Amino acid sequence: MVSFRGLRCGAVIGALLTCGGAAMVAGDAAAQQAPQRRAWLGVAMDVDAQTGVRVKHVVRSSPAHKAGIREGDRLLKVDGVRVSTASEVVRLVSSHSVGEEVPVVLQRDGKEQGARVTLADFPSSDEMMRMDHLNAFAPAWKNVAQVSGNVPASLGALRGRVVLIDFWATWCGPCRLVAPKLSALQARYGAQGLSVIGLSTEGPEEVALFAQRMGMTYGIGVDKKGETSSAYTVSSLPTMFLVDKKGVVRDISVGYDPSREAQTEALIKALLAEPAPTD
DSSP, X not given: OOOXXXXXXXXXETTEEOOOXXXXXXXXXXXXXXXXXXXXXXXXEOOOSSSXXXXXXXXXXXXXXXXXXXXXXXXXXXXXXEOOSHHHHHHHHHTXXXXXXXXXXXXXXXXXXXXXXXXXXXXXXXXXXXXXXXXXXXXXXXXXXXXXXXXXSSGGGGTTSEEEEEEOOTTOHHHHHHHHHHHHHHHHHGGGTEEEEXXXXXXXXXXXXXXXXXXXXXXXXXXXXXXXXXXXXXXXXXXXEEEOTTSBEEEEEXXXXXXGHHHHHHHHHHHHHSOOOOO
16 A cells, blocks of 8 residues: 655655656755765856856855855855856865865955855755745745635735645646645634635636636635746645744645644644734
8 A cells, every 4th residue: 555645746756656846956956866965055046147156046044054145146266266157166066075164255246255165965855945944934925816715916915814825736646635635724714814825837727627626715826937936946746835924934844644634733723823913
């Protein structure tokens, strides 16, 4: 018998169903397939023709973040070697071991400055997502449109409510298992302040028909350009974010795991009991 624990949507790996999708580039685009103990810097990089390599994103609590590297900085040198492409940064970082301290020269506001980065193990995409978002304010929504139910254009409109955001797709088998559970949570706790929102990157007509057929009684919206999924660094489906009344991410779950249902419901009840923000 195949256990439902850890079910995700995508290709079968062993006895688990797992989902594909592009993981965020964070120092090494191939490192998700790399051997253990691969060194990690913790940045996503832009490709452009300007000086150095622009830092597009810094993973929270990553080596780069701890060293003070910020989004918008330009990496000029890594370990004394001048860099002009993301692949050069990847190669130089990969040549070092986990725990090594590497000097970096960067440009910020037109001025050069140095930093010393202690490299860490390359995390999985799930670990990286939790580092970036758990106990931090949830990213703002971008180009989200309502399909059915109550889906405001911005997450800020739901401040003061507990929000469960489910990233899903019509073709995702485990998402179909999750949907009735989410409808039940909305029915039980909606009046107490819970808003369940399902976001898909598919077309609104396809999503609306599927939601009606599946009896999805919570808010359904479309992430029209995939920008919100990208902001939440979603790489597997379903992925759920539980956000408290202040807008802080308090839990993240990836895949369908029935053993976590009681834990999730208990946390929802605890968050509903918290006072609403006053500012």
